[in-house]
Amino acid sequence: MTSVITLPPSLDDHTFEQVVEQLAAVPPDARLLLDARHTRWSSPYGLTALLTLGQTRAERPTLAVPEAEETAGYWARAGFFKYADELFELSGAVPRVRGGESSVLLEITPVVKSEDVHDVVGRIQQQATRILTTELHYDAKATVGFAMSLSEICQNIVEHAGRGGWVAVQAYTWRKRLGNRRVVVVAVCDAGLGFRQSLESAPGRVLDDRWDDGKALEDAVVRGVSRFRDPGRGQGIAGVRRFISRWDAKLSVRSGTAKIALIPSWDEDVPLQEGLAPFPGAQVQVTLAERVSGGPR
Amino acid sequence: MMIHIDVSSVLRQTLSCELYSNLVTRPTGAAVRTQIEALLADSRERSLTVIDFSHVGMIDFSCADEVVAKLLLRSVAEERVQREAYFLFRGVTDDHWDAIESVLERHGLALVLQTDDGCRVVGTVNDRERRAWETVYELGRALPADVAPAIGAPQDDAARLLDGLHRRRLLMRLDDGYVAVGGLADRRA
Numbered sequence: 001m002t003s004v005i006t007l008p009p010s011l012d013d014h015t016f017e018q019v020v021e022q023l024a025a026v027p028p029d030a031r032l033l034l035d036a037r038h039t040r041w042s043s044p045y046g047l048t049a050l051l052t053l054g055q056t057r058a059e060r061p062t063l064a065v066p067e068a069e070e071t072a073g074y075w076a077r078a079g080f081f082k083y084a085d086e087l088f089e090l091s092g093a094v095p096r097v098r099g100g101e102s103s104v105l106l107e108i109t110p111v112v113k114s115e116d117v118h119d120v121v122g123r124i125q126q127q128a129t130r131i132l133t134t135e136l137h138y139d140a141k142a143t144v145g146f147a148m149s150l151s152e153i154c155q156n157i158v159e160h161a162g163r164g165g166w167v168a169v170q171a172y173t174w175r176k177r178l179g180n181r182r183v184v185v186v187a188v189c190d191a192g193l194g195f196r197q198s199l200e201s202a203p204g205r206v207l208d209d210r211w212d213d214g215k216a217l218e219d220a221v222v223r224g225v226s227r228f229r230d231p232g233r234g235q236g237i238a239g240v241r242r243f244i245s246r247w248d249a250k251l252s253v254r255s256g257t258a259k260i261a262l263i264p265s266w267d268e269d270v271p272l273q274e275g276l277a278p279f280p281g282a283q284v285q286v287t288l289a290e291r292v293s294g295g296p297r
Numbered sequence: 298m299m300i301h302i303d304v305s306s307v308l309r310q311t312l313s314c315e316l317y318s319n320l321v322t323r324p325t326g327a328a329v330r331t332q333i334e335a336l337l338a339d340s341r342e343r344s345l346t347v348i349d350f351s352h353v354g355m356i357d358f359s360c361a362d363e364v365v366a367k368l369l370l371r372s373v374a375e376e377r378v379q380r381e382a383y384f385l386f387r388g389v390t391d392d393h394w395d396a397i398e399s400v401l402e403r404h405g406l407a408l409v410l411q412t413d414d415g416c417r418v419v420g421t422v423n424d425r426e427r428r429a430w431e432t433v434y435e436l437g438r439a440l441p442a443d444v445a446p447a448i449g450a451p452q453d454d455a456a457r458l459l460d461g462l463h464r465r466r467l468l469m470r471l472d473d474g475y476v477a478v479g480g481l482a483d484r485r486a
Contacts, residue, residue: 125354
């Protein structure tokens with residue numbers, strides 16, 4: 001028997017939770033059909049998280065691709081089908097990648113080893129500088145912080161996940177949520193160990209009664225705790241946190257059954273969500289919104 | 298003995314790739330530092346090394362920790378007292394500074410930075426240490442008696458302060474006097 005999960009019309013970090021909730025009821029080795037035929041839009045988080053979902057299944061799931069030509073075309077330009085082809089049985093018309101205008105800053109890129117991070121940072125710098133300074137009105141200095149943050153988040157996969165993941169970056173306009181403000185969204189998703197298991201592997205770590213995914217995220221993201229004893233560790237995420245705070249950006253990290261978020265003035269998300277449906281690895285999203293007043297705050 | 302190390306060249310040798318000019322990732326940082334340490338392995342009991350970032354695009358926190366912090370930590374470690382390794386950092390721009398400043402703060406370290414305007418000590422130093430270092434730098438060579446009036450302290454206190462800066466490899470001790478790390482390089486330039 002095949003379990004069917006219908007993907008929402010708009011697939012992002014919030015609606016992906018509906019997918020994970022449905023997935024929780026499906027045994028890992030069960031046959032699975034992911035129905036994206038009526039999906040019309042996906043954020044970079046939606047696409048990279050979907051790939052990690054494919055990684056978690058014992059048997060290759062089937063993915064019914066979006067019927068809307070525009071949507072499927074965007075997924076193709078974002079590089080989704082290149083990797084989805086290895087993880088899913090694709091059903092439906094998969095468009096070829098055509099050239100032309102694209103809002104994709106960095107197409108979906110695998111992150112497995114240190115060299116991949118060099119490649120990501122090298123590829124994105126020029127375009128990110130243009131978008132951040134001309135469209136989002138950030139100080140040129142922010143572009144270095146952006147590249148540093150991207151590097152540190154991607155390194156998290158190489159150093160801690162134990163298996164490869166993906167990164168994608170896109171610029172688009174939030175019409176409803178932010179009244180036509182431009183945003184840049186970074187998604188870095190993996191289906192590896194996750195924060196709790198990674199921190200548990202620290203030598204001599206004592207786990208208290210409160211220890212769970214939420215506590216692990218608080219330790220890592222808020223307190224900069226690392227599984228390594230080296231006192232220099234944990235600086236990467238601390239640097240990302242400073243960048244997020246300085247530019248009033250948003251950082252959210254989901255791992256296991258919890259999600260933590262550093263929330264900017266323009267967003268109303270919840271700082272810590274616990275008791276979510278379980279999903280392996282870590283899924284990170286950074287959102288930078290267009291500055292309406294210019295200059296750093 | 299003065300050595301010049303172009304970090305960008307070391308990076309390209311380490312990665313065996315001409316395309317990358319960014320110092321990112323911890324393994325890359327560790328490899329670059331290992332290469333730098335190998336270049337310094339033959340240095341004599343006292344050496345001054347210019348670490349030149351001029352051609353480095355950017356550096357992230359993890360890489361700064363491996364390249365800058367660990368290099369400095371090892372140079373001040375007790376087991377290295379028999380071999381005095383001093384470092385002068387050159388070509389550091391705003392694109393590098395956030396990460397470098399962050400790791401210096403984290404480890405309580407300081408370093409000497411050379412710019413077009415001369416040299417200055419940056420990182421974790423208090424006002425008296427900074428004033429003492431600047432006095433030595435301005436004088437070229439100084440004794441505790443020269444520094445004491447500048448920091449408004451007795452000569453014994455000045456001597457302890459200068460010794461502390463020497464142990465942190467921000468000042469060199471030459472006979473009874475002290476020379477600022479950047480001061481020596483300025484005169485050689």
